[in-house]
Amino acid sequence: MSESLLAVEGLGVTFLAPRGTRLRPRAGGRSAAAGGVPAVRDVSFTVGADEVVALVGESGAGKTTTALAVLGLLPSSARVRGSVRLEGTSLLDLSDRAFSALRGARIAMVFQDPRSALPPVHRVGALLVEALQLHDRRLSRAAALARAAQLCTLVGLPGRTLDAYPHQLSGGQRQRVLVAVAVANRPRLIVADEPTSSLDVTVQAQVLEVLHRAREAAGASLLLITHDPGVVAGHADRVVVLRDGQVVEQGDVTTLFDAPRQDYTARLLRAEAFAATRSEVEPTGPAAVELVDVHRTFRSRSRWTARAADEAVAAMDGVSLVVPRGATLALVGESGSGKTTTALAIASLEPPEAGTVRVVGTDVSTVPQLGRAERLALRRRVQLVFQDAGGSLDPRMTVRQALAEGLRASAATGADVAGVLRLVGLPAALADRYPHELSGGQLQRVALARALASRPEVLVLDEPVSALDAPVRAELLALVDRLRDELRLTCVLVAHDLGVVRAHAELVAVMYRGRVVEQGPAHVVLDDPRHPYTRALLAAVPVADPRVRPAPVPLLDDDAPPTAGCRFRHRCALRAALPGDLAQQCTQVDPVSRRTEGRDVACHHADVPVQRHP
């Protein structure tokens, strides 16, 4: 290994509790020691020149704290021990002013959430110019602008991005801007904290590609914080595994994947089992949930202009779905595709704008005419589990109160709080805790328990595991599977993780911009995708194998989506390879869903054979 660029030795970070605040022991068991809570204890690792080091660990393991310590951005309540050296300079001894001169010039950062990391009142160009001029006072504005344009090209953004405000850009574009800002001054080290975890899988591949390119162009090293084994395998040279603020294992990426010494490492890096498909048989039977040509439009009406129609976004643009009783349908697609809106259309029992929603045999548009008791009875039969379990529980209510509300509202008899907790594998002792005293996995179990308290027939799960660490995620999904079989539930599962879909759903519906583009049995659709969008989704999933490096991804410009013809054509890899007259069809005719090879596809050219990568 080359000489180290960054050397972290014996780093310890302790957060002092605010005066007078009583710290409760965390549910995970990390007890509050006297004088504060150690977030990081004795962490040592190095990052060599031109090296990518991945920092992995479950949430609360101290990944972000370590990164903040390296960047000198810890809050004032933190007490830091040990040493952090960048090219021989001891960073911990630097004054805030001296550190500021270093940040952006020699160390740069890419944040997790691109939505909040860009100042909303500045144009992207002004932001880049500021980043450049801050560290080079003599740089003229014209020269800085020219360099900014180069940076845009480097991250695959069109030159006009410089004149755009952050809110005019998509999440992926914003993250690319952040990458451009990070590499603007050719830093020696880039720290990226979960740079893609808030992005869709297709966009994620592009941002990682951009980060990779920009890093190489700047000749920088990368400290990459991530929880995605696929990202680690595809991009890191070495891996540092953290647990409870300590390094439990570190080494070469191939070694760690092939022969991890710790069981913990193995669990963190093990990808979702792709092989086990839930069912090879297409379920049939009476439909528990049926959607016919459902529309839902969101209007962002301006107070000043009455042009509501211009701002209308079709979140559901003619969605038709059937879920037979006892089956699980997975809704997949990137954000903004209408997955959650569709889930809510089923769970809310509110009449749709247009089309028909039938749930457990009742047409939802008749609900307002039902009596109070009948409406409640219908409510009881359809329940929803939210994506953010913590947010779906009232922070002022104990678990007992939350569950009691579920039990009382549904007038369920014979079930009690302890019984419902036992159902989801939680001890009855948890009943008197408040939501903030529970871990993420426990919160989602409580949310599940509350939904199940009324003994529903249809359970809608909106990304129930996306906020959880890999091991907890697997446990929770296994629980959902078990409960589903025991209670004979019909499930609608919103997911963006295709591995989850394959293992836990019989049916899958792929959504793109408010439409279902491909729908059918999970094994049929995922093993032999026919819609180019489904193929793109599957191809973008990072592979958790360090020997398979990701193929270069074309950087697509995803703005100005078409409003006529096929909605997907500007991103379609298939169309690019078609002869002119067939491609013309995509521009002119909106494809309708038709039966092809055991599934429904909305593509003119679903029969065109594609060359598959081996």
Added chain:
Amino acid sequence: MAVTDLTATSAPRSGAPGVLRRTFRAPRARVGVAVLALVVLAAVLGPVLSRWDPFTSDVTAFGRPPTALHWFGTDSSGRDLYVRTLVGLRTSLAVGLVAGPLSTLIAAVVGAVGGYLGGRVDRVVVWGIDLALVLPSFYLLVLLAPTAGRAGWFAVALAIALLGWMVMARLVRAQARSLRRRDFVTAARFLGVPTGAVLRRHVLPHLASLLVVDATLGVAATVLTEATLGWVGLGLGPPAVSLGTLLAAGSASAVTRPWLFWFPAGLLVVTVLATSLVGDALRDALDPTTGTAGE
């Protein structure tokens, strides 16, 4: 991640005991409560300790400065100022304690219903609030006060409350609107919890901090408003006394017989200050964004 975990554990802003503990950690809250307790005690028991009554004249002492017999002195008709001031304080406190919480209650109900239900109801609520806001409330009060003043202190309190709930109602409405979109409120709705119960159980408790602070600060504001009305001669009519009417009577002779002005004025300032201190401390304890909460 670890950082956010920590802030989550250090902010158990759920139970009332925690709020009280945080409130009383602030020295000004302790001072405020102690002084306020004294003031209330004085208003309740004070007049009993004196052998004078507020309306009879001591014909041997017209306009005398404080003596052992008349602790705060007497006015030009020989009435004992100590008893009159404390009886006036009773009235002022009663007006404040009724009008402050009452205007908060109106604001809470109107704001929460409008904000949570949304749609047509909300439009009517906003329309009503805006209409009430454009009314020049102090002038209306000036017009109403003589009539209300004759009707007694409760009518004055009612008039003040009815003209002072609008700004708070707007705040409550905005908060209720954002609460309506929170997942736990949606979850309760999807469980089939009736609208009234959702409001009572999930929406109003989250506004409690706002409401408690507003009610407390409202007490101080109302005492002042009543005093202002009394001072311009529009508050309670004679023979009823309040700090305001005493001030009005005493200010004319503030130079020649200073005790007639300074005793009621001093008591007014002490009462309003103490209430405000308690209100401010409550707000800081309940609102994590004011910055002094955790320190």
